[in-house]
Amino acid sequence: MRHLLSAGDLDRDEATLILDTAGELAQVGDRSVKKLPTLRGRTVVNLFYEDSTRTRTSFELAAKRLSADVINFSAKGSSVSKGESLKDTALTLQAMGADGVVIRHGASGAPHRLANWVDGSVLNAGDGTHEHPTQALLDAFTMRERLGRLEGLRVAVVGDILHSRVARSNVLLLTTLGAHVTLVAPPTLLPVSVHTWPCEVSYDLDEVLPESDVVMMLRVQAERMHDSFFPSVREYSRNYGLDGERLSRMPEEAIVMHPGPMVRGMEISAEVADSPRCTVTEQVANGVSLRMAVLYLLLGGS
Amino acid sequence: MHARKPARDDNEISPPASVPEVPEGTRAVLDGNEINRALTRIAHEVLERTKGGQDVTLLGIPSRGVPLAERLARRIERVEDLDVPAGSLDITMYRDDLRLAPARALGRTEIPAGGLDDRVVVLVDDVLFSGRTVRAALDALGDLGRPRAVQLAVLVDRGHRELPIRADYVGKNLPTSLRESVTVQLEESDGLDAVLLGPSPAATLKEGTRPGSLQRSKDTEGDL
Numbered sequence A: 001m002r003h004l005l006s007a008g009d010l011d012r013d014e015a016t017l018i019l020d021t022a023g024e025l026a027q028v029g030d031r032s033v034k035k036l037p038t039l040r041g042r043t044v045v046n047l048f049y050e051d052s053t054r055t056r057t058s059f060e061l062a063a064k065r066l067s068a069d070v071i072n073f074s075a076k077g078s079s080v081s082k083g084e085s086l087k088d089t090a091l092t093l094q095a096m097g098a099d100g101v102v103i104r105h106g107a108s109g110a111p112h113r114l115a116n117w118v119d120g121s122v123l124n125a126g127d128g129t130h131e132h133p134t135q136a137l138l139d140a141f142t143m144r145e146r147l148g149r150l151e152g153l154r155v156a157v158v159g160d161i162l163h164s165r166v167a168r169s170n171v172l173l174l175t176t177l178g179a180h181v182t183l184v185a186p187p188t189l190l191p192v193s194v195h196t197w198p199c200e201v202s203y204d205l206d207e208v209l210p211e212s213d214v215v216m217m218l219r220v221q222a223e224r225m226h227d228s229f230f231p232s233v234r235e236y237s238r239n240y241g242l243d244g245e246r247l248s249r250m251p252e253e254a255i256v257m258h259p260g261p262m263v264r265g266m267e268i269s270a271e272v273a274d275s276p277r278c279t280v281t282e283q284v285a286n287g288v289s290l291r292m293a294v295l296y297l298l299l300g301g302s
Numbered sequence B: 001m002h003a004r005k006p007a008r009d010d011n012e013i014s015p016p017a018s019v020p021e022v023p024e025g026t027r028a029v030l031d032g033n034e035i036n037r038a039l040t041r042i043a044h045e046v047l048e049r050t051k052g053g054q055d056v057t058l059l060g061i062p063s064r065g066v067p068l069a070e071r072l073a074r075r076i077e078r079v080e081d082l083d084v085p086a087g088s089l090d091i092t093m094y095r096d097d098l099r100l101a102p103a104r105a106l107g108r109t110e111i112p113a114g115g116l117d118d119r120v121v122v123l124v125d126d127v128l129f130s131g132r133t134v135r136a137a138l139d140a141l142g143d144l145g146r147p148r149a150v151q152l153a154v155l156v157d158r159g160h161r162e163l164p165i166r167a168d169y170v171g172k173n174l175p176t177s178l179r180e181s182v183t184v185q186l187e188e189s190d191g192l193d194a195v196l197l198g199p200s201p202a203a204t205l206k207e208g209t210r211p212g213s214l215q216r217s218k219d220t221e222g223d224l
Helices: A012-030 A054-065 A086-095 A110-117 A133-147 A165-176 A192-196 A205-211 A233-240 A280-299 B032-049 B065-080 B132-144 B202-206
Strands: A043-048 A069-074 A100-105 A121-127 A154-158 A180-184 A200-202 A214-217 A255-257 B027-031 B056-060 B086-088 B120-128 B149-157 B169-173 B180-185 B194-199
Touching: A012 A133, A012 A165, A012 A280, A043 A054, A043 A086, A054 A069, A054 A100, A054 A121, A054 A133, A054 A280, A086 A100, A086 A110, A100 A110, A100 A280, A110 A121, A121 A133, A121 A280, A133 A165, A133 A214, A133 A255, A133 A280, A154 A165, A154 A205, A165 A180, A180 A205, A200 A205, B027 B032, B027 B169, B032 B065, B032 B149, B032 B169, B032 B194, B056 B065, B065 B086, B065 B120, B065 B149, B120 B132, B120 B180, B132 B149, B149 B180
Parallel strands: A043 A069, A043 A100, A100 A121, A154 A180, A154 A214, A180 A200, A214 A255, B056 B086, B056 B120, B120 B149, B149 B169
Antiparallel strands: B027 B194, B180 B194
């Protein structure tokens, strides 16, 4: 494994190794010295062309806990705003000796291009509406922690599938790990090619919920929408939002996940977001351990 | 099926009662009973040296060190009726040779409740070789707490140290050549107890005389 570009590139053994490694590294957060010397002298560049708080700080903290040097590079306030291309930026970072490049970019496929230009490892931290593999890995990790297994788990992914890189990565990864995924969305918010994905599709949330061990709510990504995809927020919320009443019809052990940021009152009610069955903050905490595992496995060896 | 091997005259230990089947060119230098006796002796020595073992915490280094630490804890309990905390300490992230091989899977680290501060930590490993594993373990300990003292117990000391490190408790001193490999098998992980001495895998021979070099086979990795 040299890069992490797509959750679909991971086979079952590799994915399990990442999850197991993350499980061990989770202890580091509880120690008096929350640092390991493993990546001492290595340089990790966070190259963020899109806004992000969670993912960037998570990668930064993960790299720092492994003693790597971290350079944060955001499009705002860099040469990118002066018109520099991705390739020239990449070659600049290359010349500075970056061992790993964590990239978030608005264009789907940007990390794949980058991987051809630099010698170091490229980690996809979200590219357009394509993929977000570390989010899928931390989601799988959280499910395994909470429910003890992934094999045979029934996972419903609900909301704006069309614009979601989280949905695609989760479908690919969870299928590899033996879970069954059902996508739930209005027809307008499903990609045209969804029938080729290894999952089921439903338009009816109430039908899917009683049979789900995990429900993952996705935000409606208004910033990527140039048309109207549903009549009104209120109608969307009534059909595809998760409230306390809907939650009560799920199996008792079932958990609610959300990759964040949440829009309370839209896809998830405040009551559900604050319930102990909602794993949003756990997902954030697990994200650091998971990204430490990925950085270690990509940059730690020869 | 147990094959009997001829005892060697120059071997200081008596021929084991039953020697498990071993690979070609390999001989057992300790059998199950001898390992048991060595561990019992080490348990007594630990109690003696630590004046009753009140503050002792045993930490096994994965993979073979962990079951050895648990066995030592049980023996100490039997001798002194004292419940000694035992855990494990994985040193992978502290190795000095990480960059010489692909990233390794991590072992378990389990620090017993109560932590390590002011305890007498006895590190337990199967084979003491170059001393680099112990060096890494000392670094790892420093990040986990501040023990009052750190001691080292090993089942086999095969020599060839590359660092100024020595063991406080040794099951058996086994002078070896760098062309040989020492493999410890334990009931818990391998189905039977034995210490095997055999020719080193070809890769090691090519590496010449650098036991610390990490392009070695998996079998000998733990010997560091």
